[in-house]
Amino acid sequence: MTYARCSRAEIARRVAADIPEGAYVNLGIGLPTMVADHLPPDREILLHSENGILGMGPAPAKEDIDPDLMNAGKQPVTLLTGGAFFHHADSFAMIRGGHLDICVLGAFQVSASGDLANWSTGEPDAIPAVGGAMDLAVGAKSVWVMMELLTRKGESKIVPRCTYPLTGVGVVSRVYTDLAVIDITPDGLSAYDLVPGLDMAELQRLTGVPLGARVAALK
Amino acid sequence: MINKIAESLEVALSGVEDGATILIGGFGDAGMPNELIDALIAQGAKGLVVVNNNAGQGETGVAALLKTGRVRKIICSFPRNADSQVFDNLYRAGRLELELVPQGTLVERLRAAGAGIGAFYTPTAFGTELARGKESRRIDGRDFILEYPIHADYALIKAEAADRWGNLVYRKAARNFGPVMAAAAKCSIAQVNRIAELGDLDPEAIVTPGIFVSRVVRVARPVPGVAVNAGEGRP
Numbered sequence: 001m002t003y004a005r006c007s008r009a010e011i012a013r014r015v016a017a018d019i020p021e022g023a024y025v026n027l028g029i030g031l032p033t034m035v036a037d038h039l040p041p042d043r044e045i046l047l048h049s050e051n052g053i054l055g056m057g058p059a060p061a062k063e064d065i066d067p068d069l070m071n072a073g074k075q076p077v078t079l080l081t082g083g084a085f086f087h088h089a090d091s092f093a094m095i096r097g098g099h100l101d102i103c104v105l106g107a108f109q110v111s112a113s114g115d116l117a118n119w120s121t122g123e124p125d126a127i128p129a130v131g132g133a134m135d136l137a138v139g140a141k142s143v144w145v146m147m148e149l150l151t152r153k154g155e156s157k158i159v160p161r162c163t164y165p166l167t168g169v170g171v172v173s174r175v176y177t178d179l180a181v182i183d184i185t186p187d188g189l190s191a192y193d194l195v196p197g198l199d200m201a202e203l204q205r206l207t208g209v210p211l212g213a214r215v216a217a218l219k
Numbered sequence: 220m221i222n223k224i225a226e227s228l229e230v231a232l233s234g235v236e237d238g239a240t241i242l243i244g245g246f247g248d249a250g251m252p253n254e255l256i257d258a259l260i261a262q263g264a265k266g267l268v269v270v271n272n273n274a275g276q277g278e279t280g281v282a283a284l285l286k287t288g289r290v291r292k293i294i295c296s297f298p299r300n301a302d303s304q305v306f307d308n309l310y311r312a313g314r315l316e317l318e319l320v321p322q323g324t325l326v327e328r329l330r331a332a333g334a335g336i337g338a339f340y341t342p343t344a345f346g347t348e349l350a351r352g353k354e355s356r357r358i359d360g361r362d363f364i365l366e367y368p369i370h371a372d373y374a375l376i377k378a379e380a381a382d383r384w385g386n387l388v389y390r391k392a393a394r395n396f397g398p399v400m401a402a403a404a405k406c407s408i409a410q411v412n413r414i415a416e417l418g419d420l421d422p423e424a425i426v427t428p429g430i431f432v433s434r435v436v437r438v439a440r441p442v443p444g445v446a447v448n449a450g451e452g453r454p
Contacts, residue, residue, distance in 0.1 A: 050322060051246040051395050067248050068391040074247035085391055087398040087426070088246075089330040092323035096343060120348075127307055128319050129299035130349065135323030138342040169346035169362075 003197030005178040013038040028105040029073040050132040055083025095139040103140035109162045112209045114172040114184040117164035137168030149177035223385040228258035231436040235264040242400040243271040244376035250393035252377040253280045254438040265289035274298035274306035296322035332368035333402025374404035380413040385429030401431040408434045
C-alpha cells in the first residue's frame with residue numbers, strides 16, 4: 001500500500017478549514033500555532049492568547065516588533081483592528097468559563113475516551129511545565145488535537161489508555177493527524193478523510209484502537 | 220496629600236523582609252519589572268518565595284534573582300524554557316523548591332487572594348497529577364478540585380503610567396498579571412514608564428485603581444540602541 005503522509009502545514013490547513021466564521025479560538029504553543037497561517041481569509045476568526053490578547057494577528061515585520069506584544073509562545077505578534085487587551089484573570093475566565101469555541105492543542109497521547117496527555121513525559125529528571133494546557137483542556141467548548149498519528153518508533157499516539165501523565169480527562173473531541181481525522185464520540189472513534197491510498201484496514205492496523213467507519217451525522 | 224511616588228528604586232523596595240512572599244508580574248519580557256527585580260537583589264532580602272508565570276530566562280531578571288540563592292521556593296506554571304538554565308540547575312541540585320500550578324489556577328489563586336475569597340473549586344487539573352492530595356467535588360455533574368488563594372507580602376509589577384494616587388494604565392500585552400497581582404499583595408510596587416499628573420489618566424481607562432497600589436517608581440523605557448541607567452546593576 002502506498003500513501004503519503006500529510007505534512008505539518010497540510011494538517012494545519014485541514015484544521016483551519018474546519019474553523020467557522022466568528023469562532024473564538026486558542027491555538028496552543030508548538031505545532032498548533034501553524035494553523036494561524038492557514039486561516040481562510042474570507043472568515044473573521046478571533047484568535048485568543050493566554051497572555052491577554054483577543055484578535056491576535058500575524059507576526060510583524062522585523063522593524064515593527066513590539067516587546068509588549070507577543071503570543072503565549074513568546075513570539076512577536078500583531079493586533080487585528082478590533083482586537084483587545086485584558087489581564088490574565090479575564091483571559092483565563094474566557095478559557096475556563098467556556099467562552100472559547102475551539103482550542104487546538106498538541107499531544108503526546110490521546111485516549112479512546114478523549115483523555116489528553118500533552119504536558120509531561122513523566123520522566124523522573126524532566127523539568128515539569130504545564131502553562132495553560134490544563135485550563136484550555138477543560139475550558140474550551142471543543143478541544144481539537146493536532147499531531148502525527150505515530151511516534152518515531154511507529155507506535156500509535158491514539159491509545160486505549162494514556163501512559164503519560166494526563167492533562168485532562170475526556171476532553172478531546174477530534175484529532176487531526178497526518179493520516180486521517182479521527183472524531184472521539186460517546187459511541188467510539190470515527191475516522192475519516194484518510195490520505196489518498198490509505199484504507200481503513202491499514203489505518204486500523206496502525207492505530208490499534210477500534211475505529212468505526214465515518215458516521216454520516218458527523219462532520 | 221497622598222503621594223505614592225518613590226524617589227528611587229531603593230526607596231521603593233525598602234522594608235522587604237527575609238522570608239517574604241513576592242509576586243513578580245510579566246509574561247516573557249512583556250510586563251517584566253526587571254529594574255524592580257534588580258533593586259530587590261540589591262536590597263538583599265533572602266529566603267524568599269517568588270510567584271511568577273515562569274522561572275527566569277537567560278541570566279537577567281527573575282533568573283538573576285534565583286542565581287543569588289535567596290529564593291527558597293518558586294510558584295509558577297511554566298519553568299522550563301530553552302534558556303531557563305539558572306532555574307534548571309538549582310532545581311536539579313535540590314536548592315529550589317517548585318510548586319507547579321496550571322496558569323489559570325495560578326492567576327485565579329492570586330485573584331482570590333485579592334478579592335478575599337477563601338478557596339474555590341476549579342475543573343482545571345481534575346484527574347491529573349497536579350490534583351493529587353486536593354479535595355474534589357462533583358457539582359452539577361462536573362468534577363472540580365479545591366484551590367486556595369496565594370496571599371503575598373509584596374507585588375512587583377510594571378505598568379505604562381501612574382499618577383501620585385497609584386492609579387495605573389498598562390501597555391498592550393504587558394498588562395498580563397499586573398492588575399491581579401497588585402490586588403493580591405499587602406504592598407504592591409509598580410515601576411512605570413511615565414508619571415502622569417493627577418487627573419490626566421482617563422478615569423474610564425484606569426485598569427488598576429490606586430487602592431491596590433502602595434508605591435510607584437518611574438523607570439523610563441529604554442530607547443533601543445541607547446544605554447540607560449535604569450536601576451542597580453543594569454547598565
